[in-house]
Amino acid sequence: MFDLRPYQKKQKILADWIPWGVMLDEQTIVNKDGSYMTVIEFKGPDGGSETASMLTNFREQFNNIFQRFGDRWCVQVEANRHAYKPEIHPMPKDAPRAAKYIEEDRLGMFGNGQYFITSCYLILTYLPPEDSHRKVADLFIEYPEGQERPNPQYPPFATYQKVIGETVSLLGGVVKEVNVLKNEDLLSFLHSTVSSRTHRVAVPDCPIDIAEKMTDSPLDIGLGLRLGGHHVSMIGVRNWVNVTEPNMLDSLFMLPFEFRWCIRFLPMSRQMAHSHVTKLKRHWFSKRKNLFTLMKEMASKEESQLEDPDARVKADDADHALAMIGSDDASFGYTTMSFCVWDVTSEAAESKANVLREATDRSGWITQIESTNAFEAWLGTIPGHAYANVRRPITSSHNFCDVSPLMHQCAGERWCDHLNAPALMQCATGASTTPYWLNIFPCGTDVGHTMIAGPTGAGKSTLLNLMAAQWMRYEGAQVYIFDKGGSARVMTYAMNGQFYDLGEKESALQLQPLRELDSKLDRTRAFQWVIDVLTRENVPLSVSDKEHILEKIDQLSSRPQDERTISLLIAYLQFPHLKQGLYNYSSEGAYGHLFDGDCDPLGSNRWQAFELEGVYRMGLALPGVLSYLFNRLEDRFASARDVDAGVDKNGSPITKPTLLILDEAWLFIDNDMFRGQIRDWLKTLRKRNVAVVFATQSLADIEASPIAATILESCQTRILLPNPTAAEKHMRRLYEELLGLNVEEMDKLSVAVAKHNYYVISDVGRRMVSLSLSKKQLEFVGASQPARQRMAEDIFGDHPDDFFEYYLEAVKRERALEVAEEEAKNSMFKKGA
Structure with missing residues (x-):
């Protein structure tokens, strides 16, 4: 006979383990157990630059939000760190070849898979009370005549919606951005948690059986996990640290690979928490003294001073928890924290898991890579799953806030709303692998004025050259540079610009x-x-x-x-x-x-640089030169209407974006006449789409200037260079009073690496960044050495129209010669050995 039983038996598939049921509306999922689920994406405050007191303040604000949830809620926070894929926005066709060369090299660097971005989500799940609870409640409630009894089907959902709305409102007062995921965004996020393939997911015509539709990758279960084409390793927390601190696991965002950091909090009601903690207190209080000590006390009728110190501490800890419950300082519940990493091979996945485990253990945790419990641990990370892998130690909502990824590494803004174009340039966040987008028009403002301050030799000229080169990404862009020392010479030649050395008699100007x-x-x-x-x-x-x-x-x-x-x-x-x-x-x-x-002398070239060092030595000539140039630039700004660009959203003619760089700005603020000009420019040039970059070596010069208030008020973006003396008393006063830096920030500046780190302050946030420059880029933006300038002058004299190509060829020959010399030295050393 033919046995049909193997074909009739229902095989359990991945979708059977996933709780998602029906998409009730654009932002709500009804799970299979009848619970409602909503996902909120947020960007928390940047904890990397805050003092301990500020971090504690943020923790309290988050705690006030989370302690409102009762015992029928499940609160999950997930940080999803994924590879950064740069968006390619081609430069204008008429952009200089050198600008395109630098941009292509930077895109290659940031698109090589070594940079990652983190998205943070808050998942709220609510299980309505059973119908029997409602029926019992109805026995004690009388409704006035004429008032309809509420529809029994919807009160729980209405309550849920109200709480979600209040939570979003409260969260908006703490974090920088908050967004309730809807439709495609919601389904795409859910899909990313159960699939090895990450892509956009459209809303189906009939949004039911969501779990069935999202699980497109098979899951193999054994001592390890395999989801689709990826081997998955799970890291679970076995023992907590004795004391948690706000943002204590922020270092995990520096890891150079993708992972999911998931933490789930199952809150108890106040009565249930009080009961559980009271039992714990009794348990540990009774453990203070063993049976022999108790019998000795009974016989001597004297209390013994011998106690188990560990039991005493834990009993006191339970006492403190009871006090927190009584005063409503925090809620209590079960907290489960897990990490998920993956790769195409099991060895690579295990290697990542070991790195993440070591990074976590350095903070005092005890973690382990899951084996037989891997599937249960993975299920516990699924949004809306409140039943799998529940860890029983009771923790407070304070602890939950401390160890959750609620803080956010400031990554700047990818898009410049004012210019309707990408941000000026991409950087990296300090020593981490997170990209940072430098946008000098933050938060949609039309003010792009920027202040750069730091000691000589700290990398100011390199930063200015890179900013100018990247500015050419904007349609019709213009650059005017007041230089000192010739640091912009090579860049100007490479950009087919005009470089005027005003101190030389043979100058073209x-x-x-x-x-x-x-x-x-x-x-x-x-x-x-x-x-x-x-x-x-x-x-x-x-x-x-x-x-x-x-x-x-x-x-x-x-x-x-x-x-x-x-x-x-x-x-x-x-x-x-x-x-x-x-x-x-x-x-x-x-x-x-x-x-x-x-x-x-001033042609129509879109890039012009004026070298002032020579004319500065002439004394009386400098004011005359600057006065004339300022007047001519005023005319250029006023006539910079870009006819082809039409009008902006307000109907005003679009003006070509112009970058005006004032290097060594003390030359201007030391003079009464030019102080007035700078003050006027900072207040009015935004109307002509001009961004003034104000660079200086000394904060004391700004403090002593009568226009200090105007400079600080107008420059909404500030970039500070590393300064070894930043932590010293006389400098602390300047950084604190002028720029509002705290002790943590000043300490960071004092140990930052010159020509590598830059501290960016804007309305978006504060972050230590690095420019991530390759050798190819440094040959242009970092070519301020006298020898390199002389070489550039010689090449420009022979090939003014093809400088970029000939300079690049000369640099390649120079590199090859250096390599040959190094090999020759190594060969001689080996022979000598």
């Missing part, structure tokens, strides 16, 4: 301050420029002198533009003391090579 005289505003500017020059030359000016100067400027305006020179103005002037005062600025004077030009 010969200014013509009197060229623009056609409008009344132009003539007023020219008049003020001449008056400022004469004032610095200590020429006494009377009212008649000023009238005479203005008259001659009006006369000069009738001449062709190429004739409106300083020399011609001197020829027009009739007063000898005025002629003598302007002599140094004529072609025969000391500064004539700078100021007595007959053409417009």
Whole structure:
């Protein structure tokens, strides 16, 4: 006979173990046991830069949320760390080749599988009371005449919705972002917890049997687990630390692989918790003294001082717990914490599990890699599963908050809402493997002004060069740099820009301050420029002198533009003391090579850099140069309307995004006239889509400046460089009073690595980041050495239009030569040995 029993027997499949039943609405799952489940994605506060007191304050705020849940609730928190896949946003077609070269290299670095991002979720599950409870309650409730009895089918769900709404509202007051998962987002998250394939999941037309639809990967159960094509290792907590602290497991987010960190809290009612803790107290109190000690006390009628110290401590701990229950300081329940790692081979999965286990054990925990209990432990991590792998030690909601992944590593903002484009650039969060997006227009603001402060040699020039190069990702981008020391020379040549060394007589930049005289505003500017020059030359000016100067400027305006020179103005002037005062600025004077030009030196190039070190040594010439350049840049900003870009969402013409870098900003804030210009720019240039990057070596310069308040108020993004003296008393005052840093942050700055770490402060959060620069990128953004600048000048002199290609070739030859020399040295060393 043919045996049909093997075919008639129902085989248990993975979906049978998963609790999800029906999708009741866009954000609620009804589980198979009748419970309701909602998933909330959140980004908690960044605990990495907070003091212990601030972390405790955050813990208390979370505790106030979680202790509200009673014994029919299941609270789960999951941190899902997954590989980062960078979104590719091509640079504009007209972007310089060097900018594309740097961007491609950075995309390759961040897309190599070595960077990970973490998403945190709060899963709330509520099991309504049985119908028998409701029927008993109805016996004691009378409803007024005319008032309908509530529909018995929906009161539990209405109560559940109300609690969810209150929780989201309370959570929004603590965390940075909170979002209730709905539709595809909800199903995609659930699918990611039970499948080895992560992808978007569409909402089915008939959203029932959710568990059946989500489980697309087979699960093999044995001493280990295999989910689809991945071997899964589970790490469980066997013994808790004696004392928990807020954010105590934050170091796990530095691990360089994917994992799920799941913690579940099954709260008790107040009465149940009191009963359980009282039993524990009695148990440990009775353990203080053994039978022999008790008999001795009875015989001597004297109390013995001999006690078991461990039992005494645990009895006192239970006493403290009873006090917390009585005062409603915390709730109590069963807490289960598990970790899930996976890989395509069992050896790789076990290796990851060992690394994670060691990282956890360093905090004082006792963990183990699950074997026979692996499947039960895995089920305990499934959202909405309140029954598997329940660990019985009673813990408080304070403990639950301390060990849950509620804090978040600030990762910046991926998207710049103001420019409707990606953030300026990607970095890495300090020593960890989490990417960071630097957006200098944080939280949708239109203010991109940025302050960079730190000692010399700490990496300021490298950061400025990288920011400028990455700025070219924006359509129509413009960059203007006031440089000192030539650190922007190589980058400017590579970007097909114009680099003007104002201190050199052979410089291509010969200014013509009197060229623009056609409008009344132009003539007023020219008049003020001449008056400022004469004032610095200590020429006494009377009212008649000023009238005479203005008259001659009006006369000069009738001449062709190429004739409106300083020399011609001197020829027009009739007063000898005025002629003598302007002599140094004529072609025969000391500064004539700078100021007595007959053409417009500033072309239409979108990238221009002005080297000020040479002209700074000239003393009186510097204000004249800066005044002229500031006026010309004002004109460039005002005419930077991008006609092809149309209008923005408010109907205003779109202005080309412009980055204005003021390196060594003390040059500007030391001068009364330029202080006013900087103050005006910081307040008004945002309207012209200009972001001012204000870089300085000394915080003391800012503190002493009359415009310190304007600088600090306008620069919403601040980047601080490593400073070994940051922890010293005199520097602590500056960091604390000017920038609001706490002790933890100042200590971090004092031990940070120069030219590697940068501390970013913005409305988004605070985080120590690194630029993650490769050798290829450093050949451009870090090429500030005098020898490299001389090489670049030689190449640019021979190949101004193809500098990038020839420079890259020269760098490759230099590298090859260095490698050959190193090999030769090693060969000689081996022979000598």
